[in-house]
Amino acid sequence: MTACDPELWSIVTLTLRVTLVALVIASVLGIPLGVWLGLARFPGKRLFVALVYTGMSLPPVVVGLLVYMLLSRSGPLAFLEWLFTPQAMIVAQTVIALPLIAGLVMGAVAAVPGDLVGQIRSLGATPWQVRWAVLREARVGVLFALLVAFGRIVSEVGAAYMVGGNIQGHTRVLSTAIMMETGKGDFALALALGGWLMVLALSVNLAAMRLQGRSL
Amino acid sequence: MNRTLAYRLENVAVQHGWREVLHLPTLEVFAGEILCLVGPPGSGKSTLLRLLAGLQRPSRGQVWFHGELLNYPMPITVQRTITLVFQRPLLLTGTVRSNVEYGLRIRGDAQRHQKALAILERMHLAHLADRPASAISGGEAQLVAVARALAIAPEVLLLDEPTNNLDPARVALVEEVVLADHKLRGTTVVWATHNHFQARRAGSRVALLLDGRLIETAAATDFFAMPRDARTAAFIQGQMVY
Amino acid sequence: MGMRWFFILCGILVVCSGCLNAPEKCITLATTTSTRDTGLLDELIPRFRAKTGIEVRVVAVGTGQALEIGRRGDADVLLTHDPAAEQRFLHEHQGTSRNELMTNDFVLVGPPDDPANVRAAPSGADAFRRIGQAQAVFISRADESGTHHKEKATWLAAGLEPAGDWYIRCGQGMGAVLRMADEKRGYTLADRGTFIAQRAKLNLAILHSGDPEWINRYSVIAVNPQQHPHVKDVWAAEFITYLLSSEAQQIIAEFGRSQYGEPLFRASRWPLRNGH
Numbered sequence: 001m002t003a004c005d006p007e008l009w010s011i012v013t014l015t016l017r018v019t020l021v022a023l024v025i026a027s028v029l030g031i032p033l034g035v036w037l038g039l040a041r042f043p044g045k046r047l048f049v050a051l052v053y054t055g056m057s058l059p060p061v062v063v064g065l066l067v068y069m070l071l072s073r074s075g076p077l078a079f080l081e082w083l084f085t086p087q088a089m090i091v092a093q094t095v096i097a098l099p100l101i102a103g104l105v106m107g108a109v110a111a112v113p114g115d116l117v118g119q120i121r122s123l124g125a126t127p128w129q130v131r132w133a134v135l136r137e138a139r140v141g142v143l144f145a146l147l148v149a150f151g152r153i154v155s156e157v158g159a160a161y162m163v164g165g166n167i168q169g170h171t172r173v174l175s176t177a178i179m180m181e182t183g184k185g186d187f188a189l190a191l192a193l194g195g196w197l198m199v200l201a202l203s204v205n206l207a208a209m210r211l212q213g214r215s216l
Numbered sequence: 217m218n219r220t221l222a223y224r225l226e227n228v229a230v231q232h233g234w235r236e237v238l239h240l241p242t243l244e245v246f247a248g249e250i251l252c253l254v255g256p257p258g259s260g261k262s263t264l265l266r267l268l269a270g271l272q273r274p275s276r277g278q279v280w281f282h283g284e285l286l287n288y289p290m291p292i293t294v295q296r297t298i299t300l301v302f303q304r305p306l307l308l309t310g311t312v313r314s315n316v317e318y319g320l321r322i323r324g325d326a327q328r329h330q331k332a333l334a335i336l337e338r339m340h341l342a343h344l345a346d347r348p349a350s351a352i353s354g355g356e357a358q359l360v361a362v363a364r365a366l367a368i369a370p371e372v373l374l375l376d377e378p379t380n381n382l383d384p385a386r387v388a389l390v391e392e393v394v395l396a397d398h399k400l401r402g403t404t405v406v407w408a409t410h411n412h413f414q415a416r417r418a419g420s421r422v423a424l425l426l427d428g429r430l431i432e433t434a435a436a437t438d439f440f441a442m443p444r445d446a447r448t449a450a451f452i453q454g455q456m457v458y
Numbered sequence: 459m460g461m462r463w464f465f466i467l468c469g470i471l472v473v474c475s476g477c478l479n480a481p482e483k484c485i486t487l488a489t490t491t492s493t494r495d496t497g498l499l500d501e502l503i504p505r506f507r508a509k510t511g512i513e514v515r516v517v518a519v520g521t522g523q524a525l526e527i528g529r530r531g532d533a534d535v536l537l538t539h540d541p542a543a544e545q546r547f548l549h550e551h552q553g554t555s556r557n558e559l560m561t562n563d564f565v566l567v568g569p570p571d572d573p574a575n576v577r578a579a580p581s582g583a584d585a586f587r588r589i590g591q592a593q594a595v596f597i598s599r600a601d602e603s604g605t606h607h608k609e610k611a612t613w614l615a616a617g618l619e620p621a622g623d624w625y626i627r628c629g630q631g632m633g634a635v636l637r638m639a640d641e642k643r644g645y646t647l648a649d650r651g652t653f654i655a656q657r658a659k660l661n662l663a664i665l666h667s668g669d670p671e672w673i674n675r676y677s678v679i680a681v682n683p684q685q686h687p688h689v690k691d692v693w694a695a696e697f698i699t700y701l702l703s704s705e706a707q708q709i710i711a712e713f714g715r716s717q718y719g720e721p722l723f724r725a726s727r728w729p730l731r732n733g734h
Contacts, residue, residue: 073531073688081688083532084486084517118271119306123319124296124368133318137309165486165517180518183633184495185656 007169012196015173018086019154022093027146030098034105034145035131038138039117052106055099060092064159067092071163084165089173092159097149104148108141109134143212150204155197174200221283222247222372222404223268228277230263230428238263238428240277245406247282250398252419252436253408254451256458260428261408262303265374268406269300296323297371301378305357307349312341312360315349319368328367335363338393355382362390366397373397375407379414391418412452416440424448484513485693488533490604491631493676494518496655496722498713505709506700512693520631522602528552528679531686534694536679539649540604544677553679554691559701560676560710560723564608566666567636567653568594568645576645582669583615590618595644597635600627608672609647615671636660649674651722654714676723678702702727 037049069075071083071091082088112134120133135142157175164171166180174197181190223245230238238260245251245268253261266272267279270290279286281294289295299319307315313332314321320328336342339359344352349360362378373394379387395418397403409415415422415436422439424431424447432445443449450456493499494516503514514535517527521538525547528536537559538544547553566576566585574592579585589596590613598620599606613620626644628635632652639646640660653664678698683691700706707728714722 073686075530078688084515113306115302115304116306116308118266118269119300119302120308121295122269122271122298122300122374123322123364124292124299125322126292129322133308139309165515167515167517170515180495183491183631185633185637185659 008193008196010169011172011174011177011193012200014086014171015154015175015197016200018089018160018173019093019150022090022097022153023146023150025090025094026097026101026149029094030101030145030149031105031135031142032131033098034102034142035109035135035138037102037106038109038112039131039134049106052099052103056103058096058099059158060096060156061158061162063092063095064162067095067159067163083163084167084171086164086171088163089160089171092163093153093156096156096159097153100149100152101145104145105138105142108138108145111141112137140212143208147205147208151201154201154204220247221245222249222281224280225267226278226280228267228274228279230260230267230272231275236275236428238267240264240430243423243430243433245404246421247404248398248402249420250395250405250407250418252415252422253406253425254410254412254415254422255425256456257410259425261425262376263428264425265300265376265406265408268372269298269374270295271300296368298374299365299368299370299372300374301361301365301376303377303380305354305361307357307360307364310349311346312336312349312352313345315360316364316367319364323368332363332367335367339363339389355386358382359386359390362393366393369401370403372404372406375405375409377408377410380410387414394418412440424451483511483693484515485534485690485697486515486517486532487535487537487697488517488519488524488527489537490521490524490539490676491518491633492539492649492652493537495633496651496714498651498710498723501709501713502701502706505705506697509700510693510696512696514697520601520603528681531681531689534681534690535697536681537676538604538679539674539676540607541675541677542607543604544679547679552682552685554682555680555698556677557698557702558675558726559678560725562650562674562676562723563667564605564647564669564672564674565650565653565664566645567639567648567662568665569643570661570663572663572665574645576665579666582612582666582672583617585666586612586616587618589645590616590620593622593624595624595626595639595642596620597626597628597639597642597644597646599632599635599646600629601631603632604674605632605647605649608674612647612671636662651714654718654720654722657718704728 037052067088068083070077071080071088072078082091116137117130117134120130125133155175157179160173161176161179164173164176166172166176174193178190178193181193221244225240225243228238228240229236253264255261263272267274270288273288308318316332316336317328320331325331333342333345336345341356341359341363344356349357358378358381365373379390382390391414394405398405407418419436421433422436423433426447432439432443432448439448440452443452499516507513517533519527521540521543524536524538525543527533528547529552544556548556566582568576574589574594576585576588579588598609628638632648633656635646636648636653636656640662678701680691680694680698681689683689707725710723711721711725711728714720
């Protein structure tokens with residue numbers, strides 16, 4: 001593999017696909033969870049919040065190991081036959097991203113002034129309309145949460161290697177390719193791949209900034 | 217005066233931690249009246265308004281609304297007949313127009329554009345309609361907040377010192393618009409103000425709150441002409457320091 | 459509104475993820491990193507796919523992890539180089555067959571000036587003894603790989619329990635260990651294939667080789683379908699048959715000659731000997 005050829009292209013597109021699909025799934029679950037946690041009051045909330053925050057610092061290798069054991073042919077979800085496929089990587093990265101998104105969205109929502117939440121309710125919003133309006137008010141924080149989660153999972157290597165297997169043309173993504181080339185001693189190629197990873201992250205961040213600029 | 221009750225509060229108390237910020241053995245708000253709440257800052261006016269708005273659950277006691285015992289949080293059908301304007305404008309992200317339309321939009325009102333524009337024109341804000349809410353002055357924002365509340369044509373309008381930081385012309389504008397709406401639709405208004413001249417101008421009845429307790433409630437003319445309680449007299453003569 | 463765009467994007471991506479599906483015929487091979495890193499599998503697998511239409515997915519890990527993957531039934535074929543561990547694997551009825559595919563040998567590499575004078579050692583064990591007595595820097599894989607097991611066996615034969623500042627437990631792959639040996643001007647035990655493939659980037663020399671104990675045997679194992687019904691044993695058997703065929707054996711025997719000037723592996727069944 002050289003720094004730009006069809007194999008590289010397949011690695012870059014797979015990286016983007018796996019990361020973005022995981023990000024979407026984690027957002028669909030994590031944003032509502034974060035909004036709910038940011039607004040709701042219930043007994044045991046502090047414990048729940050502590051769990052979410054702990055999940056934010058879960059080592060990816062541990063996530064990889066757990067997902068491996070789940071999806072393994074000796075595991076409970078063997079029938080999916082997802083081990084060493086992009087789907088397995090999506091599962092692992094979703095698990096990594098979910099607490100991150102939920103926790104950061106919760107913080108952003110909790111930072112919306114309580115009086116503003118009261119004002120929205122008093123204008124006649126149903127609970128769901130309140131959540132939606134608060135989410136809109138917190139959207140800079142939500143965008144930030146998504147970018148942090150993207151950055152974390154696009155560069156994540158431990159879980160991706162473990163459950164994906166770094167299979168050429170199938171589950172090799174930029175981060176695992178970088179690790180492999182480093183292991184082989186091909187530092188130049190590893191650096192070039194790292195450069196591609198930066199390009200990817202930069203374009204996603206620029207796109208996010210455009211989105212933010214349009215809606216502010 | 218129409219003597220139908222809008223609210224009836226019995227033995228209501230609100231506690232923040234160990235402190236009792238509101239204690240009302242009884243309070244009645246008649247439908248279609250303008251009840252002005254006066255009292256120094258921290259006397260419980262805001263808490264009472266939040267209670268009437270359904271945003272603050274009473275620690276004990278009962279609140280009846282049109283003869284029905286209220287549960288908190290209020291059912292959405294009741295919630296949608298009542299609105300509260302806070303001391304701060306609390307505008308949502310978006311344009312001035314989208315703020316004024318907000319209450320109508322969540323009710324699925326198809327005529328929200330015309331209604332919002334009409335109220336904006338009445339408050340001399342039409343030229344700001346498409347400006348971002350974050351780009352207007354504090355005084356303008358406060359007017360937008362009042363317009364946003366009036367746009368949904370509430371049955372009960374709760375005002376928490378909305379004219380505090382306005383210049384006299386804008387104070388007059390808010391009073392004019394609120395009184396006109398009250399006259400036209402028979403809106404029930406509970407209006408907290410620290411300015412007792414405003415209470416005298418606007419209120420059909422006036423209530424004085426001190427330390428979370430109701431000192432005196434009377435028709436506006438009586439309240440100012442012949443206060444029954446010494447503390448009311450001290451308050452209206454400006455002898456109470458706050 | 460930003461949110462709307464976000465959800466439109468979501469929809470597109472979820473649809474896109476449907477494109478990630480697997481082809482019809484494929485098997486999973488769990489192997490040691492050396493076979494992948496040298497590029498040998500890149501020679502063999504495309505030819506096999508062209509012949510049979512079966513895709514081979516390579517998961518390259520340490521021998522210990524490769525056997526564990528096989529034990530859990532997550533691979534169909536294993537390619538490993540630790541005969542003792544492989545025997546255990548077969549005794550557990552985890553594998554149905556084990557065939558020696560190729561060999562190379564382990565070599566002791568170190569700084570060309572050879573501070574512990576291991577060039578003069580008559581045997582591998584004696585070379586290790588000299589390193590231990592000189593307390594010269596030695597980098598150990600320390601990762602339960604086939605190479606690590608061979609290293610431990612050699613220390614045992616040398617009658618030494620390596621310990622001290624000079625004995626560095628690295629815990630990484632062969633490539634990383636070779637680079638660490640280069641940086642720290644230390645010795646290490648390496649498989650010849652990986653060393654030759656990376657020699658150009660390293661200032662290390664082969665200081666001792668040819669010990670009969672230092673033969674590195676690569677075997678191919680079929681995972682037992684009775685233990686793991688998902689195992690694609692028919693295609694796995696086709697792959698093993700191919701690896702042992704004279705065509706593949708010839709490729710193995712020649713592999714590396716043009717690039718490095720010498721072959722990296724010795725094919726176990728080529729040139730053909732009697733009895734095979």
